[in-house]
Amino acid sequence: GIELKNLNFDGEIASYLLNPSESKYDMLNLLNQYSGINTSGIDADDKNGIAALYVQKLDDIKRNMLTEINKHGMNELFEKIEMPLIEVLSSMECLGFKVDAQILHDIGFELSEEIDKLTGEIYDIAGSEFNINSPKQLGVILFEKLNLPVIKKTKTGYSTDAEVLEELSDKHEIVDKIINYRQLVKLKSTYTDGLISCIGKDGRIHSSFNQTVTATGRISSTEPNLQNIPIKMEQGRRIRKAFVPENDEYVIISGDYSQIELRVLAHISQDKSLINSFVNNEDIHRRTASEVFGIPMDEVTPLQRSRAKAVNFGIIYGQSDYGLSKELKISRKEAKSYIDNYFKRYSGVKDYLDSAILDAKDKGYVTTLMNRIRYIPEINSTNKNVKKFGERLAMNTPIQGSAADIIKIAMVKVYSRIKKEKLKSRLILQVHDELIVEAYKNEIDYMKQLIKSEMENAVKLSVPLVVDINVGNNWYEAK
DNA sequence: TCCGTCACGCACGTC
DNA sequence: GACGTACGTGACGGAG
Numbered sequence: 106g107i108e109l110k111n112l113n114f115d116g117e118i119a120s121y122l123l124n125p126s127e128s129k130y131d132m133l134n135l136l137n138q139y140s141g142i143n144t145s146g147i148d149a150d151d152k153n154g155i156a157a158l159y160v161q162k163l164d165d166i167k168r169n170m171l172t173e174i175n176k177h178g179m180n181e182l183f184e185k186i187e188m189p190l191i192e193v194l195s196s197m198e199c200l201g202f203k204v205d206a207q208i209l210h211d212i213g214f215e216l217s218e219e220i221d222k223l224t225g226e227i228y229d230i231a232g233s234e235f236n237i238n239s240p241k242q243l244g245v246i247l248f249e250k251l252n253l254p255v256i257k258k259t260k261t262g263y264s265t266d267a268e269v270l271e272e273l274s275d276k277h278e279i280v281d282k283i284i285n286y287r288q289l290v291k292l293k294s295t296y297t298d299g300l301i302s303c304i305g306k307d308g309r310i311h312s313s314f315n316q317t318v319t320a321t322g323r324i325s326s327t328e329p330n331l332q333n334i335p336i337k338m339e340q341g342r343r344i345r346k347a348f349v350p351e352n353d354e355y356v357i358i359s360g361d362y363s364q365i366e367l368r369v370l371a372h373i374s375q376d377k378s379l380i381n382s383f384v385n386n387e388d389i390h391r392r393t394a395s396e397v398f399g400i401p402m403d404e405v406t407p408l409q410r411s412r413a414k415a416v417n418f419g420i421i422y423g424q425s426d427y428g429l430s431k432e433l434k435i436s437r438k439e440a441k442s443y444i445d446n447y448f449k450r451y452s453g454v455k456d457y458l459d460s461a462i463l464d465a466k467d468k469g470y471v472t473t474l475m476n477r478i479r480y481i482p483e484i485n486s487t488n489k490n491v492k493k494f495g496e497r498l499a500m501n502t503p504i505q506g507s508a509a510d511i512i513k514i515a516m517v518k519v520y521s522r523i524k525k526e527k528l529k530s531r532l533i534l535q536v537h538d539e540l541i542v543e544a545y546k547n548e549i550d551y552m553k554q555l556i557k558s559e560m561e562n563a564v565k566l567s568v569p570l571v572v573d574i575n576v577g578n579n580w581y582e583a584k
Numbered sequence: 585t586c587c588g589t590c591a592c593g594c595a596c597g598t599c
Numbered sequence: 600g601a602c603g604t605a606c607g608t609g610a611c612g613g614a615g
Contacts, residue, residue, distance in 0.1 A: 236606095236607080238605090238606060238607070239606080239607055239608080240593090240594060240595075240606095240607080241607075241608075242607090259593075259594070260593070260594090261593065261594085261608090264594085264595095265594090265595085266594075266595060266596085267595080267596075287595080287596080288596090290605090290606095291595085291596060291597070291605080292597090294604085294605055294606075295596085295597070295603095295604060295605060296597080299604075299605080318602080319601060319602065320601075321600080321601060321602095323599085323601060323602075325601090325602055325603075326602090326603080327602095327603065327604090328603095328604095329603085329604080330597085330598080330602080330603045330604070332597095332598060332599075332602075332603085333596090333597045333598035333599080333602080333603070333604085334597080334598075335597060335598080336597090336598075336599095337597085337598085341597080366599090418600095421600070422600040422601095423600070424600085497600065498600075500600085501600040501601080502600080502601090504600085505599090505600060505601060506601095508599095509601095536598075536599070537598080537599045537601085537602095538599065539599085
């Protein structure tokens with residue numbers, strides 16, 4: 106019942122923009138960095154004293170922070186994006202997402218039955234009962250009792266992750282059952298039972314959205330995390346059927362950016378070929394396959410397209426030939442040839458990625474479209490692995506972070522139009538490249554148009570931004 | 585000795 | 600590349 110008004114400065118957020126890698130933005134920290142006073146004598150447990158001092162020094166802190174923000178050209182990012190976003194996120198938290206507990210219970214019950222059945226079968230095959238959830242105990246069964254080959258080790262013992270199990274699957278009948286068991290237990294514990302326990306008295310789930318957690322500018326979601334609800338596998342995807350509108354006067358509308366990160370890459374690199382692909386609205390992975398494998402677009406096989414897709418992902422992450430070879434289960438040499446071919450055909454991308462690394466080296470940080478910064482100290486490490494990691498950060502952060510800038514702009518615009526036009530529809534969720542609106546039925550067509558145009562026109566790039574809109578009676582259907 | 589709390593590593597869900 | 604959560608495990612400390 107209380108409306109937030111006249112928010113114009115938030116010290117935590119200002120400080121986050123000045124260094125998004127910091128783990129805490131508490132008052133003692135801010136005093137220490139921006140008030141100009143010496144905080145070494147302050148007792149960290151004296152919360153009241155710190156708060157009093159913070160308020161006393163607030164004018165200085167604010168002025169110093171704004172000076173720094175100004176120096177980095179982040180005025181617009183701060184004033185027009187992050188500050189207005191506070192109210193948007195607050196609204197999304199308060200509204201929440203209605204969840205049908207019965208659907209989750211039903212799915213949970215099915216999962217329990219299957220888990221029990223698998224558990225019995227696994228015990229029978231193993232010849233003994235043990236805790237399948239314990240990697241330690243599972244390791245003993247697989248690698249000591251059944252004598253399966255050890256593929257990989259962790260700090261503490263045998264690795265039993267999905268990649269390892271995949272490789273062992275044709276060596277012993279127990280392995281597939283364990284893979285299956287793991288999937289089902291994940292669904293049940295995290296998504297069925299986990300989500301049910303988060304449903305509020307109003308029948309809705311109210312996640313927390315944190316604006317100062319990620320180093321790239323993305324927002325994060327906790328208690329529960331609504332940004333990792335299953336979608337890839339049909340079995341898990343059904344969880345989304347439980348996310349429903351308030352009542353039959355509403356529907357769920359989802360608007361998601363098509364290939365936003367590759368479009369951002371096309372824009373910031375100004376690579377001619379990549380820009381051309383998007384301007385001509387081509388199937389981007391098919392085009393990449395055609396370039397990397399040197400064949401016409403209409404001769405690209407499904408396998409080639411899927412490999413090209415992995416190459417595109419790899420480019421965004423700054424992935425090495427080693428990383429790509431593992432991803433595609435091909436030799437390092439073959440992976441290297443894919444990447445080399447890619448950079449030959451998209452030389453603008455290569456030049457840009459090199460320049461991002463140079464930026465990180467001589468300025469110490471990289472920036473996004475809206476001048477958001479991230480320091481990359483790792484890049485000067487004498488440890489080769491740490492240095493390589495820093496290089497990947499330098500390549501990935503401007504891409505991931507610019508995409509985050511763009512959807513934040515869209516969120517502020519969608520939210521303020523809904524508010525100004527007194528619409529009954531409401532923005533309830535963001536999942537990095539997707540916005541979800543609980544839309545009043547009379548407003549469906551209007552909202553589809555509103556979401557699409559505000560998202561697509563959030564910024565002007567050298568390539569079009571394309572948004573796909575879907576409507577349904579639950580989150581599952583709105584895809 | 586028992587029990588609760590905590591930090592950590594591992595595994596895995598999303599974009 | 601960016602996250603958050605569940606679970607098992609081992610260390611720790613207070614209560615009995």
